[in-house]
Amino acid sequence: MRPSLFIIASIFASSVTLGQAGDFSDVDFSNADSIAGLYPMHPLNDLKILSDKLTRPLTTDVEKFRSIFKWVCTNTQSDYILFKQSHKNRSKLSGEALMKWEKEFSVRVFSVLVNEHRTICSGYAYLVKELAFHAGLKCKIVNGYGRSAHSNVGGKGFANHSWNAVQLNNKWYLSDPTWSSGMFDLQEGKFMGKFDDAYFLADPGIFARSHYPLDTSWLLMDDKPTLEDFLNGPLVYIGAFQFRLSPLFPDQFFLKITKGSKISFQFSNTDGKKLADTSLYIERLKTRDPFVTLQMGNELIYSADHTFSSKGQYAVHIVMDGAPVISYNVRVE
C-alpha cells in the first residue's frame, strides 16, 4: 500500500468517530459497534424490544446512540423505486393532492420498511428517532434540503431529505443515517451498503453545506448561512466530511470569469493532518493540477491554480485519494 494511503487508512482503522469536532474523539465505540452487530435483520414490528437489546448493555448516552445509529445504517438498505416515486410526486403535486398521495405512500413506505428493511431517508430517520426514544434519548427528525450532484445545486431549492438531531450531555448533534449507510452505485445499478461514520455526529459547519433544515435553528450555528448560500455554495461530497475539509476559496459554486483568467482553489482541513494525493481535475479538459500546501500560522492551506484559456462551461473537482471531495462550476466567457 502506498505510504500516503496507509496514513489515511490507519486514521480510519479504529472506531473513533471523526464527527462533531473533538467532543467524542476520545470515545471508543467498538463495544457499541459490536452490540449493534449482534442483531442482524432484527424484526422492526416492536422497536422497544430492539432498542432495549441495542442499548441496555451500554452505560453512556453517546454509546447508546452509536449502537442505534450503527444498527440502522447496517441493517437498512435504500430503495431506489421509493426514491424515484417520491421525487416524482413531491415535485409534481401540491396542496390536497400532495397530502392525499403522501398518506398512501406513507403506508407503503412503512410496510416496505418493516417487511424488507428497505426505505428512503425518512424511514432511516424515523427508525433512529424511535429507537432513541425507547432508550430515553431526546432525538428528532429534521426535514430540509439535501444537496448532492443530483439535487439542490442552484435553483430555488427542493425540500427532499430527512435526518436526525440528538441531544447528548445536554448538547445537540446532527446525524444522517441515510447517507451513512452506503450509496447507490450508478455503474453497478444497485445499492452498495457501506457504513461510514462521516455523518455520525457531524460538524455543523460542513454539514450545513449539504444539509439545510426547514427550521434553521437545527443548523446549530450562530452565524447561519441562508438558503441561497446553501444552494449556491461549493458542492461537497462525503470525502469532505471524512477528511474534515473546509472549502475556503472560492465560496461560491457558480464561477464566471473571462477567458485567460486564473482561479485559485484553496481549502484547509480542520484536524491539520497533511493529506496526500490531492489534485484539481477539470472535467472537459481532463487536466490535473496538483495541490501545494502553505503553512499560515497553525493552519495548513491547500492551494491549486488553474488558468482557463478556452471559453465554455467546466465542472471542476478537488480530488482526494481518487474521489471528488468538492466541486465547482466555472463558466469562461
Add this chain to the structure above:
Amino acid sequence: MKHLNLSNSKACEPRIQEIASRCRIMLRVTAAALLLTIVCNSGFGQSPNTKTDTDKPAASLDHAPPAPSHTVSGTVRDANGDPLPGVSIYLRGTTYGTISDPEGRFQFPRKLAEGDQLTFSFVGRESVEYVIQKDTGESLSIVMNDGAEIMGEVAANDVYSTKGGFRQWLSNLKRND
C-alpha cells in the same frame, strides 16, 4: 393487600427488615399494638428488568415513593379519531406491557404509580410517552400522530457534471492516477 397483626414488635424486627427490603411499607402505629400494612408492588418473583425499589433502604414515611394505585386503561386513536389496534404499550424501564385491541382499547396489566412512564408505539406512528399523574383518571385517551413526513432522498455516487443528468465518476480516472 396482606395484613399482618404482630403483638410483640421486638421479635418482629428482623422479619420486618426482610419484608421492608422487598416491598413498600406503610406503618401505622396504634395505641395498643404495631400494625403493619404491607403493600407489595410487584411480588417476589420478579425479572431482572423489573423496575423495583429493592435497591433502596427501608423507606421512612416521609420519603416513601407513591404506591402503585392506578389501574390504567384507555383507548389509542389517530389524529382523525380512528382507533389504533396493535399499539405496544410498555411501562418504561420494564418489560411489562400490553397491546391495544382491534378497537384501540387497552388495560395495563399492573397497577401504576404516580411518576410511572407509559410508552405507546407502533411502527409508522410517532411514539407517545404518558406520565402517570397523581390525579390520572382511570381511562386515558391517547392520540398518536403520523410518524414522519415522507421525504424521499437517498445517497448515490454521482458526481456533478456540466453535461446534465446523473453521471458517475469514471472508473478509468482512478487508473490514470
